[in-house]
Amino acid sequence: MRPTGRLHLGNYLGALQNWVRLQDSCENLHMVADWHALTTDYEHVDQIAPNTFEMVTDWLAAGIDPEKSPVFIQSHVKEHAELHLLFSMLITTSRLERNPAVKEQVRDLHLEETVSYGHLGYPVLMAADILLYKANLVPVGEDQVPHVEITREMARKFNSLYGPVFPVPEAKLTQFARAPGLDARRMSKSLDNAVLLSDSPEAIASKMRTAYTDPKKIRVNDPGNPDGCVVFAYHRAFNAANATRIEADCRAGRLGCVADKRDLAAVLAEELRPIRERRSELEAHPERVREALRMGDERARAIAQATMREVREAMKLA
DSSP states (O other): OOOOSSOBHHHIIIIIHHHHHHTTTSOOOEEEOHHHHHHHHTTOGGGHHHHHHHHHHHHHHHTOOTTTSOEEEGGGOTHHHHHHHHHHTTSOHHHHHTOHHHHHHHHHTTOTTTOOHHHHTHHHHHHHHHHTTTOSEEEOOGGGHHHHHHHHHHHHHHHHHHOSOSOOOEEEOOTTOSOBOTTSSBOOGGGTOOOBTTOOHHHHHHHHTTOOOOTTOOSTTSOOOOTTOHHHHHHHHHOHHHHHHHHHHHHTTOSOHHHHHHHHHHHHHHHHHHHHHHHHHHHHOHHHHHHHHHHHHHHHHHHHHHHHHHHHHHTTOO
């Protein structure tokens, strides 16, 4: 993940929840993509370090175990830059310009006239991030799937040219790969439509009161349509046991939006309570976060150095 500070429900449902679950079945590495942060916000580098600390604190609070699953910072492992450079020779600019994920980001952030060379090519850096550790599974949100496809292309092209060094990874999505924001757009802190994992119950309740619902359901007893309703989407993700009943009550006009939002706020507050409590403990002991990153940097660096020895040998650059 790019270090954007405290995480929201979209980050959790799209990736972090998957990461936590996969720790029992896979060997995982979790990277703070600080170089990637420069692609759209190179003018505010003073925020990278504090945002990194906040984000990793949320990772650990959500259940990432740094003893089992190393957490590390991209720029502390210089091999990412070396492999990115080599991969950049193997892909055309026209292929990068067709990437729908970059197009969407450029549109949302209004960067049409200021797209940098690094921004256009960041899927190539992402390919290096993944393949440097010979990953065969990449848990991502739906918006990142086009990047994983470029990674697969890079692995196949490198292997065909120089020999079988890299696996061809697969993307792994969660059931709720893209969580809508409170206004039904993509959830993003920059759009001010996000519920944070660290939000208090009071903050959650306040935000849920603004959540988008069926605009045709004006009165409590009006039949509603849960399709496209942000509140119902969150019920499906966090209150699945009751989602069928809630849908039926909404369609029959037995459930009003105000009460539904209040009920959902209580569900979310309770669901996120363990994360908030673990986060408070980590905030009281910040050295635990720093030590997790130090250990993770060392473990990631050892793997990356071994992979680059293979790459240089395959490319006859040794």
